[in-house]
Amino acid sequence: MKTAWIWHSNGIPGKTNRQTIAERSLVDTAHKADITQSDVEKIITEFQRRGFIKGAIPAGSRAGRDFCGFLLEFWDFDRSPYVKEKLRKNHGIHRAHCLNALGVIRKYWVPAFQERLLGSITHQDIESFVDAIGESKFSATHKNQIIKAGKQALFWAFGKGMIDTDVTAGIVLFSAKTPERCILTPEAVQTLFAHQWHDGKAKLANMVACCTGMRAGEILALRGIDLGKNCLYVRHSYNPYDGLKPPKNNESRTVQVPFPTIMDALVRLAHSNPHKKGTEGFVFYSTLPDQPIDEKVLVRRFRVALQEIGFSKESAKQYTFHGWRHFFTAYMRDQVTAKLLQSQTGHKTLAMLDHYANHETVGDAEKIQEAQWTTFGVLIPNTIDIGKQKQGRDTHGRMLAWREEA
Secondary structure (H helix, E strand, C coil): CHHHHHHHHHCECCCCCCECHHHHHHHHHHHHCCCCHHHHHHHHHHHHHCCCCCCCCCCCCHHHCEHHHHHHHHCCCCCCHHHHHHHHCCCCCCHHHHHHHHHHHHHHHHHHCCCCEHHHCCHHHHHHHHHHHHCCCCCHHHHHHHHHHHHHHHHHHHHCCCCCCCCCCCCCCCCCCCCCCCCCCHHHHHHHHHCCCCCHHHHHHHHHHHHHCCCHHHHHCCEHHHECCCEEEECCEEECCCEEECCHHHCCEEEECCCHHHHHHHHHHHHCCCCCCHHHCECCECCCCCCECCHHHHHHHHHHHHHHCCCCHHHHCCCCCCHHHHHHHHHHCCCCCHHHHHHHHCCCCCHHHHHHHCCCCCCHHHHHHHHHHHHHHHHCCCCCCCCCCCCCCCHHHHHHHHHHHC
16 A cells, blocks of 8 residues: 555656556546547647647548548549539639649649648648749749649638648749730731631631630630621630630620621631531531531641741741730720720729629720721731632521521
8 A cells, every 4th residue: 555655646667757647547548438539639639739749630530531632532523522612603613724733733742742641731841842843944834833733722621621720821832924925916917817828717717816806715616606797706615625615704795796708707617517507516617516626726727827928937936826815905905995895805804894894885886896997907808718618698698597497
């Protein structure tokens, strides 16, 4: 009994240290007691509060899942809870974007974080990863794409309570000046479109982009039903991964085209679609019934035509199809109000301007068409050769009849 009281006061003798009765009780509890998941989390929280540990991951918790598996699921369009949430709330996210991010995760994040748990990732881990990416010869834009793929997933996990802290907070992306888009002079454009292209479809698509500022995907998505009397109804965009999808910002718009030669060529091209789809068929159709021509064809044919009118091969490479959007905006900027210009390009910048731009006013279409005629009318040739197509005089009337039949 005397020995027991001594042990109670001074601790039980051990090989390397002494344990008090209270300490022995805690260890025994850990060994024998029926502890719940909630109890474990409370113990971890208390140990963190007292500074004994910096962190721990309870088995079976959401933070205890494989980190790389989490990232791969996050960007899997068909399995991702993040994608499902975005679609459920009508936010724009497309399969092509997810596929690009998934490729980045597989190539860069998975090799760097194999066998790590989601909850074990620290801010220093992310800093070290960013530093490693920074030492590569990639452009700043590509480096940022790599970082954002994981950063976005981790921030979402923090927002959903899967991890306790935002380990990406304070991560600074790489800075780089975005290269300015090269745009042609009006004189060069006039020469370009007066030149005989080898591909009439590509020439027409480039002319539409030049005079409307439409994106490549929006032009490729055009169907017979989208051709108005002197306008185009931009209801969709197209890419090979998502197919037809809503346009950027999820808002349809009407684009004015006051050039009869362009509208006539579009109607003739749509009417010549061989796939028997009626007005649902693509205007810029390909050999496949459910796909338009490849976007890459548009820029390749554009650059070939530039070389044929005197540009060097290296010089022609500086011009992209998207550059037409910059050309249109640059030359229309001083012709109409910002509100009218945004109604044509679909740009979204000032929130209040966007709010009021949703309401069309009387005469808007006429103002835009007048500005387009003044700015681009001299650039459009009197005739547009799109190859061997069905001929007809009243192409608009034929299109209306075609729609009624469909």
